[in-house]
Amino acid sequence: MERENFLKNFVLFFIYLILLRTFYLQILRYPYYYQLSMKNCIRTIETGIPRGIIYDRNGRILAKDIPSINLVFVPYDLKNVAKEIEILSNILNLDKSYLERKLTAKYLNPFDRVVLKRNLTSKEISLVEENSYNLPGIFVQEGIKRLYPFGKKTVHLLGYLGEISKSQLEKLKERGYKIGDVIGQDGIEKQYDEFLRGIPGGIQVEVDALGHQRKVFGKKEGQPGNEIILTIDATIQEIAAEELGDKKGCVAIMDPRNGEILALVSNPSFDPDNLLYYLEGRRGSENPFLNRVIKGQYPPGSIFKIITEIAALETGTIREYDRIECTGLIEVGDRIFHCWKEGGHGWVDINLALPFSCNIFFGTVGIKLGVSQIIDYAKKFELGKKTGIDLPGEANGYIPSPKEADPLNLSIGQGPITTTPIQLLSLIATIANGGNIWQPFIVKKIITPKGDILKEFIPNVKKTVYIDPDALDILRKGLRNVVVFGTGTRAQIQGLEIAGKTGTAQRAASELDLPTHGAFVCYAPFDNPKIAVVVFLDYGSSPQAAEIAGKILKKIFLPEKVEEENETETEIFEE
């Protein structure tokens, strides 16, 4: 029984220790702790959550943290809220209802600092400091700001940061997120938030009655999160953004050999530095927050003829030199169906029908094929289905059921069918590489702050589609001729062979009077495709889209030539 008694004495010893310690805290140190508890003067000050840097494929910085000054307040220390709202709205031009909501809300810990406004300018800082006597409980404090060197040009790709919302907090609470945390709200910043997000820094201090720091109990340096290297090429991204200019629409560029996204631009865009301006007001029909590349759902229009052509050739519905006469219109039942060209294209075979984008030809072929075969081919090429790109909120698009569609409209990509621009890009890339459907991706590597590779994303073939070699040859020849003499000649540039397809998306029946959308997908060089592009213009024409694509490809493949031309132009101008 010796061992049992040892066990008991062991426990007894610790019980004495605990009583002694309680005696020390509650009796000997009572005055000190009582005083601390009455004044409620221990404050925790968080200095922000550092985030990792985002680089492009060549190591150019796309997003990084820089220090900033924020306006913060301690709910417990506010004295005269009405007066303080008045002063703040005057000197900082802040909305009164916003201030009231923020300042009078109930907080879990009324002694924690809450951010009122981020990124104060030096003028605002001095204004606050001049009025500090009348603003008890409100301070300026160092924090972190996210800098995007390419601003508006990369905003749909990278996303932006914002304070965590209530519903987000509900979901993320278990993963260690807290009220007031700044998190990624879209794009890469959102998709990879958990990787980018570092560990918050902060200090714990004792403050006096005026809120001034007296004693620091502990300090913790924040630790940056992981760094991310993208497949994006900043140079190409800039080219795409410049060529798209102010036009509403989007451009996405992909390497058809592996699915790496090289550029992704959507318009209208917004400035991540001036978010409030866009959030309050100018949303409406413009909707700058919509990333059209992955969320815009439009009928694919004539780009869909690629699907109809493969289906027709593979199933033997028509052969290469079978001809159909296009008189400009065709009657089906009691409906009249028009070709886009008045007067028609005359007798055409498939080698001419694709470059001229003849509706009558493809419509007639579509009727022969039947709706369900066309739908099967659309599904085979993964249209109407998320591509799986690593961005949040990708839309599905829609492939109608055989009952909903009619063959005439479906074969030329009209009617209830919708696709996203990224799906069309994936389609043209699949044609370019001969049948591999790559999963488009943007993040190449995730790297720890120390430089170790945490995750590396390798290209992923989602599916390999067998395309009959003869059919593929005919199709590619047709796509090349679209640019040489067909509807996409405005994409033609000297010294580079481009193959592509135009598309004009009609709007829903109720909006028929409104202008149509123009689209162009292409790849280059023709013999050895390295780049695939989709250009989509809201209320634009497809030749316009083709022109933009051509200019982008010229700048990518023939930068010397572009420079030369610019020089000669200026020379002429000088003369």
Added chain:
Amino acid sequence: MKQKLKYLRNSLITKDIIFLSYILIFIGLIILFSASKGVILTKEGFFIRQVIWVIIGSILVKIFKNSDYRNLDKISYFFYFLTIILLSIVLVKGEGRASRWIGLGWFYFQPSEFAKLVIILTLSSYLSKRDIKRFSVLFTSFLIVAIPFFLVFKQPNLGTAIIFILIFIGITYIAGISKKQLFIIFLITIFSSPLIWTIMEDYQRERILTFLNPMRDPLGKGYNLLQSKITIGSGGFIGKGFMKGTQTKLAFLPEYHTDFIFCVLAEEFGFLGVVIFVLIYFYFLNKIFEILYLSKDIFGKLISTGIFIMFASHFLINLGMTLGIFPIVGIPLPFVSYGGSCLIVSILSIIVLSSIEKHSVLF
């Protein structure tokens, strides 16, 4: 009069362990009630929830009160494998984050809480029929604890993992481990810890360093520790009075209803209240000790040893961490802290003890 007092004292001393644990549950409910009232933001009525758990526990007492603990001998292995599976599920589901719960519709339960009792039963069943002095037996019993230890450590739930080790040491000690074996285990621990240190990921090391020095993380554990000390210290000799604690009411301590419940007691009832509470808890622990001391059956003796270690270490570590003499690990105070899994496991343990006590008299 004197005789009456003596009778009352005797009845209290011989009162069964279940009665004693209900005294603690009652004290716990009083403190939880105080912690839940008048607070700016309550955590969704945890007092009511705890009452429901007490009722569920009482039903369990009613059902199993007269069952024989020796039935657990064989069935313990089944529970053991079930626990391992559940702990693995938690680990896979939580993807390495601090997730300890499995959701079952409207309530959550924590397999790591149940693992403590299951380890005690399994280890006792195994050792009651074998000689610990044989090396292979010692090694197997080590494995029995090491597997769940690893799963819980990975969660990471450092506190529970520590309890597992203490249970292992306690049971093997009473089972008659030789001094030489004890010394070897000690040496292995010393030499393997640097190895474990190098295997660990950066963030795991950081966690252990914070565990040893909470001030490394002034926003998290450091904040808790400082607030905990202020809360206890400001209670003084007689305390601020029932429901009059200012620290806990203002939600300075985020975990005041679970791991830091002792602070509420210390703040409101002061040193006097703490001494009385510690005495009652000691009386309760002493009762368990009596059961283990008097048990004639080796299986029963080992079980009661394990349960004694479990309650004693929970009690000491929990109080120790709120007082700042032990690193902060998430360990509740049994019967007092809010939490269904912990309460149910505590009650089940008491039912087992009660059965052991009954049979030790019969022998």
